[in-house]
Amino acid sequence: SQQGEEDPQALSIQEGENATMNCSYKTSINNLQWYRQNSGRGLVHLILIRSNEREKHSGRLRVTLDTSKKSSSLLITASRAADTASYFCATAIYNDYKLSFGAGTTVTVRA
């Protein structure tokens, strides 16, 4: 079964607005990663946050991790049309080589 689940399933926002999506997971993790997938393409890694970290930034991306609630959020600030994509969280547990992906959040940025 999938470890991570994203919420909401879909999100539509106006260009310039912020987009926030959440990921919940079930078991203790080593790290949590966020990926973006443009239509018809492969996934691209955005950011990795380790279990001992609470927040990370990368450009217009901000990721938080709350291990007590087993949840993470991805914030995209000042969204652009190019941010239109599906976003996936993936969890890694200790002593395991595998990533477990959620079903994703589809973000549409309207011009």
Place this chain on the structure above:
Amino acid sequence: DAGITQSPRHKVTETGTPVTLRCHQTENHRYMYWYRQDPGHGLRLIHYSYGVKDTDKGEVSDGYSVSRSKTEDFLLTLESATSSQTSVYFCAISGQGSSTEAFFGQGTRLTVV
């Protein structure tokens, strides 16, 4: 972009026929993965490899086999294709397993008729 190539990119095959998908990398990464992506399911792991000739099953391995005889190549075989295996297949590579980022190929769209 990470040097990872999937072939073929598209394939239509008939039920009951064997099919092999190839993933080739030029990054010398130790870990390689095969996922399938279906609407509403995200990515599900089929098989993965943690070294030459070292492979293990993922969560949806039934009906699939893999082989890795060289660091750079990871083959996924559908022994006898079924319509339920119609999907988009992605290969991914990683230098340190799940501890670091994974790099994905462009995907193979497989249709079983």
